[in-house]
Amino acid sequence: MTENNDVMPDEMLELIAQRFRLLSDPMRLKILHQLQSGEKSVTELVNNTGASQPNVSKHLSTLRTHGLVKRRQQGNMALFSIAAPFIFDVCEIVCDSMKTEWEQRSSLLGQPN
């Protein structure tokens, strides 16, 4: 009665959720979007995002811990770049879904689910 028929262990759900959680913050998306055009230093990201330096560093640390970005030291500074290109595929799907939904709503208009 309380069993889960389909096999989908809680552990895995946890991991998937965790990955989505990484993408569920606007500032992190902003950073990732910045990195899409290529490797960037922390300072560059700070300037381009408008976030504080500690904030950017922390986000980068989080993203790196979970394997979404990689880090390269060059002289005085740290250069970050995308390590998991799948992010953009995912984002594209989500963007498309929003676009589709938007068009549907503005054309049909009304009728809630």
Next chain:
Amino acid sequence: MTENNDVMPDEMLELIAQRFRLLSDPMRLKILHQLQSGEKSVTELVNNTGASQPNVSKHLSTLRTHGLVKRRQQGNMALFSIAAPFIFDVCEIVCDSMKTEWEQRSSLLGQPN
């Protein structure tokens, strides 16, 4: 100096992040996964997920508000089903990415980014 070269308004980032946030909870993923095999009542979901009834209802409400599921009343009960199939495309990509990463780690082993 503080400008964002690439055009990606904060509003949109907020919306995308919001959508990812919906998917960043294990219980919600569990519910969505249950719905993947077809329309389900709240009680069924309660039984299959092991969550409390108010909890399931609340998650369903959230998912519905954001257009991920739809609701149909039948007699005494409410039947929920998937309204945004893109979810599963997204999940598949994430799962694949995890699998790939897992294989790489276990074969190469070591060297952090």
Next chain:
DNA sequence: TATCAGAATGACGCTGCAGTTATATACCTC
């Protein structure tokens, strides 16, 4: 109408986490 099952809602506590301030560390230049 009374009663019961299914579902939704409100209020509350707790935890996680984004952001800030202050400080520490690393590296380069003089």
Next chain:
DNA sequence: GAGGTATATAACTGCAGCGTCATTCTGATA
């Protein structure tokens, strides 16, 4: 080594959101 720039980290604060308990609402059935 001194001083400056780039980055990381620690401690703290505030808030969003998950889960629970209690309650309410809705529809079916007697």
